Amino acid sequence: MNAEIIAVGSEMLTPDKIDTNSLYLTQELNTLGIEVVAKCIVGDDRVRLTDAIRAAWAHSELVILTGGLGPTEDDVTRDAAAAALAVAMHEDAEAWQAVLDRFKKFGRTPTENNRRQAFILDGADRLPNPNGTAPGQWFQRDGRVLVMLPGPPRELKPMVPAEIVPRLTALLPPLVIRTRWYRVSLIGESDLDALIAPIYTKYTNPATTILAAAGDIDIHLRARCATAEEAETLLAEVGDAIAQVIGDKIYSTNGDALEQVIGKLLIARGQSVAVAESITGGMLGQLITSVPGSSAYFRGGFLTYTNEMKESLLGVPTETLKSMSAVSEDAAKAMAAGARERSGADYALSTTGYADADQAGLVYVGLATPSGVHSRKLQLTGDRHRVRSMTCVNALDWLRRALA
Amino acid sequence: MNAEIIAVGSEMLTPDKIDTNSLYLTQELNTLGIEVVAKCIVGDDRVRLTDAIRAAWAHSELVILTGGLGPTEDDVTRDAAAAALAVAMHEDAEAWQAVLDRFKKFGRTPTENNRRQAFILDGADRLPNPNGTAPGQWFQRDGRVLVMLPGPPRELKPMVPAEIVPRLTALLPPLVIRTRWYRVSLIGESDLDALIAPIYTKYTNPATTILAAAGDIDIHLRARCATAEEAETLLAEVGDAIAQVIGDKIYSTNGDALEQVIGKLLIARGQSVAVAESITGGMLGQLITSVPGSSAYFRGGFLTYTNEMKESLLGVPTETLKSMSAVSEDAAKAMAAGARERSGADYALSTTGYADADQAGLVYVGLATPSGVHSRKLQLTGDRHRVRSMTCVNALDWLRRALA
Numbered sequence: 043m044n045a046e047i048i049a050v051g052s053e054m055l056t057p058d059k060i061d062t063n064s065l066y067l068t069q070e071l072n073t074l075g076i077e078v079v080a081k082c083i084v085g086d087d088r089v090r091l092t093d094a095i096r097a098a099w100a101h102s103e104l105v106i107l108t109g110g111l112g113p114t115e116d117d118v119t120r121d122a123a124a125a126a127l128a129v130a131m132h133e134d135a136e137a138w139q140a141v142l143d144r145f146k147k148f149g150r151t152p153t154e155n156n157r158r159q160a161f162i163l164d165g166a167d168r169l170p171n172p173n174g175t176a177p178g179q180w181f182q183r184d185g186r187v188l189v190m191l192p193g194p195p196r197e198l199k200p201m202v203p204a205e206i207v208p209r210l211t212a213l214l215p216p217l218v219i220r221t222r223w224y225r226v227s228l229i230g231e232s233d234l235d236a237l238i239a240p241i242y243t244k245y246t247n248p249a250t251t252i253l254a255a256a257g258d259i260d261i262h263l264r265a266r267c268a269t270a271e272e273a274e275t276l277l278a279e280v281g282d283a284i285a286q287v288i289g290d291k292i293y294s295t296n297g298d299a300l301e302q303v304i305g306k307l308l309i310a311r312g313q314s315v316a317v318a319e320s321i322t323g324g325m326l327g328q329l330i331t332s333v334p335g336s337s338a339y340f341r342g343g344f345l346t347y348t349n350e351m352k353e354s355l356l357g358v359p360t361e362t363l364k365s366m367s368a369v370s371e372d373a374a375k376a377m378a379a380g381a382r383e384r385s386g387a388d389y390a391l392s393t394t395g396y397a398d399a400d401q402a403g404l405v406y407v408g409l410a411t412p413s414g415v416h417s418r419k420l421q422l423t424g425d426r427h428r429v430r431s432m433t434c435v436n437a438l439d440w441l442r443r444a445l446a
Numbered sequence: 447m448n449a450e451i452i453a454v455g456s457e458m459l460t461p462d463k464i465d466t467n468s469l470y471l472t473q474e475l476n477t478l479g480i481e482v483v484a485k486c487i488v489g490d491d492r493v494r495l496t497d498a499i500r501a502a503w504a505h506s507e508l509v510i511l512t513g514g515l516g517p518t519e520d521d522v523t524r525d526a527a528a529a530a531l532a533v534a535m536h537e538d539a540e541a542w543q544a545v546l547d548r549f550k551k552f553g554r555t556p557t558e559n560n561r562r563q564a565f566i567l568d569g570a571d572r573l574p575n576p577n578g579t580a581p582g583q584w585f586q587r588d589g590r591v592l593v594m595l596p597g598p599p600r601e602l603k604p605m606v607p608a609e610i611v612p613r614l615t616a617l618l619p620p621l622v623i624r625t626r627w628y629r630v631s632l633i634g635e636s637d638l639d640a641l642i643a644p645i646y647t648k649y650t651n652p653a654t655t656i657l658a659a660a661g662d663i664d665i666h667l668r669a670r671c672a673t674a675e676e677a678e679t680l681l682a683e684v685g686d687a688i689a690q691v692i693g694d695k696i697y698s699t700n701g702d703a704l705e706q707v708i709g710k711l712l713i714a715r716g717q718s719v720a721v722a723e724s725i726t727g728g729m730l731g732q733l734i735t736s737v738p739g740s741s742a743y744f745r746g747g748f749l750t751y752t753n754e755m756k757e758s759l760l761g762v763p764t765e766t767l768k769s770m771s772a773v774s775e776d777a778a779k780a781m782a783a784g785a786r787e788r789s790g791a792d793y794a795l796s797t798t799g800y801a802d803a804d805q806a807g808l809v810y811v812g813l814a815t816p817s818g819v820h821s822r823k824l825q826l827t828g829d830r831h832r833v834r835s836m837t838c839v840n841a842l843d844w845l846r847r848a849l850a
Contacts, residue, residue: 323735327728
C-alpha cells in the first residue's frame with residue numbers, strides 16, 4: 043500500500059515552519075510497511091486543495107489529510123475532500139453532540155460556524171478526537187482510503203494509534219520487513235551507481251535507496267515478504283552482490299558513521315589516536331569527539347595554524363617548513379609523527395593544505411602508526427567547507443583501513 | 447506572483463528528512479514579494495511527478511522543481527517536466543561540454559548516462575551550476591515560469607542569487623526592497639519574541655521574520671515601497687525600536703556569523719587568538735577557521751582531552767586537576783592561560799565540561815586576555831551536540847564582548 047500525505051494550512055508555507063505531522067505519520071506508516079510516495083503542503087485554497095486530493099486519490103491507495111478542520115471559512119479540508127471524491131456531506135448527530143459536550147465542559151457556547159465541524163462525508167466513519175473539537179474522518183471506497191485528521195499535533199498524535207493504525211492493519215496482508223544498510227566512503231555517486239545499478243535495478247523487492255552526502259553514500263535495502271526467511275534470502279541475494287562490487291569502500295553495515303567505526307576499532311584494540319590539524323583547524327578532532335565515550339581513545343590534538351606552532355608544538359623542522367613549505371608531504375609526516383610522539387597516542391592523523399586561494403584543494407594527510415609514518419597527497423574540489431570536510435573523510439578512512 | 451515548490455526524491459520521504467531547500471527558497475521568494483501557496487515532495491516516480499507538475503503549472507505562475515537532475519534512471523525531473531508541459535528536449539552542446547569540463551577537472555571520465563544531464567527543454571535557458579554536473583533550467587511560457595534546480599543545497603543555493611533572483615526581479619513590478627538583518631546570540635526564542643513582538647506586530651510593512659537556530663536568532667526586516675527613502679524610513683522606525691530593546695545581544699547587522707565578527711575585530715586590532723579545548727574537542731577551532739583568511743589571526747590550539755595532555759601541553763598544574771578536577775573554574779583558567787602563553791596569541795579561549803553522563807551540561811569556559819585570566823560556569827541543556835555547540839557560542843560571544 044502506498045500513501046500520500048497532504049497538510050493543509052497557509053501558516054505552514056513560511057520559511058521557518060516544518061510540517062512535523064507528516065514526519066510522525068511517515069514513521070507510523072513505514073512501521074506498517076506502507077510507503078509514503080508523496081507529500082504536500084497546500085494553503086487554505088479550496089480549489090488547489092481539491093486538485094491535490096484528486097491527484098493523490100488517483101495515484102495512491104491511502105491519502106491522509108491533516109489540518110483545515112476548524113470552524114472558520116478558512117478551513118477548507120472537508121469541502122475539498124467532498125468535492126474531490128464527489129461525495130455529499132451530512133451533519134452527524136453524534137459529532138455535533140461531541141462538539142456541544144466539549145464546549146459545555148469548558149463553560150462555553152458553540153457558535154453557528156462550529157456546526158461545520160460536525161459535517162461528515164457520506165459513508166465515512168467519524169474518528170473521535172479527545173483533545174479537540176474537530177473529529178477525524180475515515181472514508182473507504184474501492185480499496186482506497188481517505189483519512190482526515192486535525193492539524194494540532196497534540197490532537198493528531200493520539201488518534202493515530204487509537205484509530206488509524208488498527209484500521210490500516212486490518213487492511214494489510216501480513217508482511218515481514220527486513221533491511222540492510224551499507225555506508226560507503228570516497229566514491230562519487232554516479233560511479234557508485236554505475237557499479238551497482240546493474241544489480242539493484244533488477245529487483246523491486248528488496249527496494250534500494252541511495253542517499254549521498256559529501257564523501258559519504260548510504261545504501262538502504264528493504265525487503266518485504268511473507269516470512270522473515272524469504273526476506274533475508276532476498277536481502278542476501280541483492281545485498282551480497284552489491285557488497286562484493288563495492289568491496290572495502292563499505293565502512294559500516296549497521297549505520298555507524300566513520301568516526302564511530304574508528305572508535306569501536308580503537309576500543310577493541312585498546313589503542314588511542316591524536317590529531318595534528320592545520321587546514322581542518324579542529325574539524326577532525328571535533329568529528330572524533332562527537333562520539334560519546336571518545337575520551338576512552340582520543341588523547342587530544344594540536345591545531346597548528348602557524349609555522350611557529352608547527353615547530354614549537356610538533357617539532358616540525360624549520361628546514362622542512364622552509365624548503366618544502368608547510369603544505370608538503372614532509373610537513374604532513376612531521377606533523378603526524380610529532381603529534382603521535384608528544385601525545386603518547388598509538389596513531390596520529392595530520393592535515394595540511396589550502397582551503398581557498400590559488401592552490402585551493404591541494405591537501406596532504408599524514409598518518410603515524412606504531413610501525414611508521416606515511417603521507418598522502420589529495421587534490422580536492424569545492425568550496426572551503428567541502429575541502430575541509432573531504433580532508434577529514436580521507437583522513438578518517440585512512441585510519442579505518444589501517445586499523446581494520 | 448504565486449509560487450509552488452516541488453522537491454523530487456524518495457529519500458526525502460523518510461521520517462527524519464526535512465526538505466530544507468524549500469525553506470530557503472520560500473525565504474528568497476518572500477523577499478521578492480512572491481508567496482508560496484503549495485509545496486510538495488514527490489518520490490522518484492515519473493508518472494506521479496508529471497501529474498504534480500501539471501497541477502502546479504495550472505494553478506501558479508511560478509513552479510520550482512528541486513532535485514532529480516542526476517545522471518541515473520532514478521532522476522526523473524527532466525522527463526516529467528517535459529511531459530507535463532508537452533515540450534520536447536534536446537541535448538544541449540554547451541551543457542554537455544560543461545559536464546565534460548567538470549569531469550576533466552577531476553581527472554574522471556563521464557559515463558554514458560551523464561549525457562542525460564545535458565538534456566534541456568526546448569526553449570529553456572540553461573542555468574550554470576558551478577558546484578555540480580547538473581545544470582538548472584528556466585522555462586517561460588505565457589507569463590508562467592518553470593524552474594529546475596539541482597537538489598544538493600550547496601549546488602542549489604549559489605544558483606538562486608546568481609540565476610533565479612535576477613530573472614524573477616525582471617518579471618515583477620518595480621518595487622524597492624530594503625532589508626535589515628539583526629543576528630542575536632544567547633537569548634531564547636520565546637524570550638526574544640516577548641521583547642519585540644509588541645513592536646513588530648504593529649506593522650505588516652516592513653515584514654518581520656524570526657529564524658532560530660541553537661544559540662542564535664536571526665531577525666529579518668523587509669520593507670517594500672515605491673521609493674528607497676520610504677523603505678528606509680519604515681525600517682528605521684521598526685528596526686531601531688527593536689535594536690534598542692535587544693541591546694548588545696545583537697552581534698551583527700550585516701549577516702556576519704559570530705566567528706566572522708570576531709575575525710574582523712581581531713584584524714582591526716592586529717591581534718590574534720588561540721584555543722584550548724576539552725569538551726568541544728576541536729569544534730571551537732573549526733568554527734574560527736571556517737572563516738576564509740582566519741590564518742591572519744588564528745594562531746592555533748590545543749585539544750587536551752586527557753589530563754596528561756592538559757598538564758604537558760598547557761601546563762595545567764597537577765594539583766588543580768587533582769583537587770579541583772579537570773572540569774573546574776581553575777582548570778578552565780589554567781588552560782586559557784597556558785594556551786595564550788604557549789601560542790603567543792593575544793587572546794585564548796578554553797572549554798572544559800561534561801557533554802553527557804551524570805553532570806552533562808556543566809561547562810567552564812576560560813578567557814585569557816592581555817590584562818588577565820577569567821572563567822565562567824555554564825549550565826547547559828540538551829544532547830551532546832547541543833551542549834558542545836552552546837559552549838562554543840558562549841565562548842565566542844565572550845571574546846566578541848572582550849574585543850568590542
